[in-house]
Each structure stands twice: as C-alpha cells, then as structure tokens.
C-alpha cells in the first residue's frame with residue numbers, strides 16, 4: 145500500500161548540507177496501524193512530510209498504492225492530499241468558525257460532493273468515534289480529545305488510502321490520548337483504515353501492529369506486535385531504553 149524505497153533527504157542551510165534521511169526503506173500494508181518513534185531530530189516529521197510530498201527529497205521513491213507522488217503535478221498532488229491522504233496534526237487544525245459536523249465535512253466540500261452523501265458519512269464517523277452529541281458545537285466548546293477525534297473523523301471523510309498522523313496525542317492527557325488511539329483502532333477495525341503515526345508516546349505506540357524506530361535518519365529497528373499489548377509495550381520500552389543510553393522510558 146505504502147512503499148518507501150531508499151529515501152534520502154537533505155536540508156541546506158548556508159553552505160552546510162544536513163543529511164536528515166539516509167536510505168530509509170519500509171512498507172505498510174492496507175489496514176495496518178504503524179507508529180514511528182525515535183529521538184528528537186531523528187527525522188520522523190521529515191519522513192512524514194516527504195511521504196505527503198510537502199517537501200521534496202533528494203533520492204528514493206514513495207509509492208502510494210502504486211502511485212509515485214513525486215511524479216504528479218501540483219494540482220494532482222493537491223487532489224491526492226485531499227482524497228487519498230488523511231492528515232491528523234498535534235494541534236488539531238480545526239476551523240474555529242465551523243461546528244464539529246462542518247469541520248468533518250470539509251474534505252467532501254473540497255471534493256465537491258453532494259450534501260446527502262456527506263451528511264451520512266459524517267454522521268457515521270461521529271457515531272463511530274462517540275462524538276455525535278457534540279456535532280453542533282464549535283472547537284472552542286469541546287475538549288482536546290474531542291477535537292482530535294473530530295480531526296480523525298475529518299481525515300477519514302474521503303476514505304483515504306492512508307492517514308498520516310503527526311504526534312496526534314502530543315497535546316493530550318492520558319485519558320484523552322486513549323480515546324484518540326481508540327478512534328484510530330475503531331477506524332482500523334470497522335473501515336480497514338491504514339494509519340502511519342509519528343509519536344513520542346510508547347503507550348500509544350503499543351496499540352499499533354508495528355513500530356518503526358528511527359535513529360539519526362535511518363530505520364534503527366522495526367518491532368512487530370505479535371501478541372499481548374502490554375508485552376509489546378515492555379519490548380518497546382526496552383528498545384527505547386537502549387536507544388536513550390539506558391535512561392528513562394519514552395523518547396524525548
């Protein structure tokens with residue numbers, strides 16, 4: 145579904161070139177929930193931005209369901225971003241002047257779909273994420289967890305091939321984080337959604353099928369959850385501890 149092959153990304157600043165992604169390769173299958181973890185500066189957000197073509201890269205390939213996004217013109221990329229990709233950001237990025245229901249509908253409005261289909265889909269997603277009761281509230285009137293579940297619903301409106309989530313629980317307490325991870329899991333279970341999530345939170349990552357651990361712009365390790373979530377969390381914390389030089393739990 146998503147294939148990243150030998151990806152290289154540099155940033156230039158003055159005369160200096162910083163190699164940020166160095167030969168990153170991995171694959172994500174349809175219906176997987178995959179996390180990316182790694183120390184600050186290891187290149188997680190850069191990777192996400194390369195996948196969505198928000199930034200260009202030096203070398204390598206990003207294939208989304210057989211499509212090479214870098215080969216598309218701006219107009220086609222914009223359409224892919226609205227219709228084939230769903231985005232969830234740390235700071236929600238909801239439109240303050242629109243209600244929860246209206247925010248969720250935005251991708252379909254951009255796509256130009258009729259109201260009836262839009263309403264049905266939005267209502268289903270709001271019910272799936274248990275936020276139907278706040279449909280007519282504005283972002284300023286709801287909690288952080290409710291805002292993020294609204295953002296996840298919005299990301300799913302056009303049945304995207306892939307959801308890209310950058311620190312979706314970064315601004316939330318543990319209860320709200322659990323509800324948001326619950327929304328991704330419900331999307332996976334009921335809609336066969338595929339999610340690629342950057343996170344510093346090993347508790348959230350332990351719900352994923354797989355965790356890609358980055359270090360210095362490379363894939364340091366890939367961990368696959370084979371059974372119990374708590375055992376996976378222990379395994380994850382063990383790897384993070386080694387990566388942190390034996391200190392602490394989560395990567396900061």
Ligand SMILES: Nc1ncnc2c1ncn2[C@@H]1O[C@H](COP(=O)(O)OP(=O)(O)OP(=O)(O)O)[C@@H](O)[C@H]1O
Nearest residue numbers: 155156157164182183184185186187188189190191
């Ligand atoms: N626009 C930019 N120009 C120059 N350097 C950049 C730019 N964006 C990121 N970097 C550098 O690239 C490296 C990787 O940054 P990136 O944001 O991808 O890391 P990250 O793993 O997501 O970090 P964090 O966990 O702190 O968000 C860092 O050293 C950062 O300073």
